[in-house]
Amino acid sequence: MTALAALLPLLVTAAPTARGAALVDVSALVPDAVVDLRYATAANFLGRAVYPPDARCLVRADVAARLARAAERLRTRDLRLRLYDCYRPLAVQREMWRLVPRRGWVADPRHGSNHNRAAAVDVGLSTADGREAELPTAFDAFEPRARADAAAGIPSVARVNRDLLRAAMEAEGFRVNRAEWWHFDAPEARGAPILDVPLAPAALAGSPPPRP
Structure with a gap:
């Protein structure tokens, strides 16, 4: 069974505004x-929540398949994906x-972000027991150390973890954003429509129940 075929029972039927697209709960x-x-939450550069508290990590089915393979690579290093x-x-x-109308921090909605296309993810790493692994900066830290190739001022453990994350993601076709070690674009972003489907589970038919 292919990875995409395994996804079929997990498909979340999107609202009509999605133009027939299907999203998957990662x-x-x-x-x-x-x-x-x-x-x-408020733990972001905006300083406030803009998603509902019951939001889920949704992406295109083909992007989810890539993430699943990247996660498998990381498990061999006793690491787990952390989904920001x-x-x-x-x-x-x-x-x-x-x-925050500032390019480089926020994509102009007139052109959209690959996050709006369900073909980009912001990810970090967790240890096998679920603790946040050491990485060069916190999520959404827009500073020189957040660059994907930054070296100065970064502890060796953080650099190793960052490079392991990038290697696992790039091996499955993702491309890192050079300014943000956590941001990865999938090739499916090219030509994908911009979506405006709500993140609340009630709006998504067929969603599995929340995990405890």
Whole structure:
């Protein structure tokens, strides 16, 4: 069975605004991933929540299959994926731009972000017991050390973890954002439509129940 075929029972039927697209709850496919959606909290550069508290990590089915394979690579190093951000509705992109209209920090909603296409993820690492692994900076730290190739001022353990994450993601076709070690774009972003499907589970038919 192919990875994409294994995804079929997990597909979340999107609202009509998705133009027939289907999104997948990554935690259903990668059950050991630590879901840490920062935009459902105030622990982000905006300083406030812009997602509902019950938001889920949703992506395109083919992107989810890539993430599952990357997670498998990381397990061989006793590491787990930590999911900071996944699909982002266009309405939220507009709100982020209203709050911080600064290119390089927020994508202009007139053109959209690959997060709006459900084809980009912000990820980190956790140890086998779920603790956040050491990485060069905190998520959303827009500073020189956040660059994907930064070296100065970064402890060796953090650099090794960053490079392991990048290697696992790039081996499955993702491309890192040079300015943000945590941001990875999938090749499926090219030509994918911008979506505005709500993140609340009630709006997503067929969603599995929340994990305890």
